[in-house]
Amino acid sequence: MQKIPVNLAAPGMKLAKPVTRENGMVVLAEGLELTEGIINKLQSMNVERIVVQGNPVDMGDAGNSSWAQKSERLDYLFRRYSRDKWMFRVKGFFREYFNLKAAAQKAEEEAERLAQEQAAAEAAEAEAAENGGEA
Template structure:
């Protein structure tokens, strides 16, 4: 089970817990499979995070993002509070937040890279088509 931002949800993922509104009303039942439509509805309802089955996203903090580096520094920053259970909880909240932000940043970079590749492929296809079209005339 993994808590992820709705921005990183993908079709085919299944909910590990029901999605509820602030008043406790269930919006989407546990076990429901996400689709593009369902994800866009969650975004429209301003739901930020959902619990999904398994661990579909790599949130281990690996990578070179500033968020990953912040998560790595937490052990050092909280080294004097190892026996303080409240500070341990605060550290856990920060770690979860930084890992989510790192995964979000990684996904955004990947989406940008894929968009650039697609645009480049379309431009090459258009140039090839124009070249073939000129040769026929």
């Protein structure tokens, strides 16, 4: 089970927990398989995070983003509060937030890289078609 930002959801993932409104009304049931339409609907409803089965998304734990580095630094920052249960919870909230931000940052970078690759491939195809058309 993994809590992920909706913008990292992909068709085929299954909900591990139901999606509910603020008043507790269930919008989507546990076990529902996500489709592109459902993901778009969640985004239009301003749902920020969902809980999916398994661990399908790399949440940026590799330490290659500033958000991942902030998450790793939490143990040092909270070192004086190791016996305080409330500060332990606060640290957990920060860690979850930083991990979600790191995953979103990584997904955005990957999407940008794929878009650049696709644009380069389309430009190469257009150039090849142009050169082939002149021959």
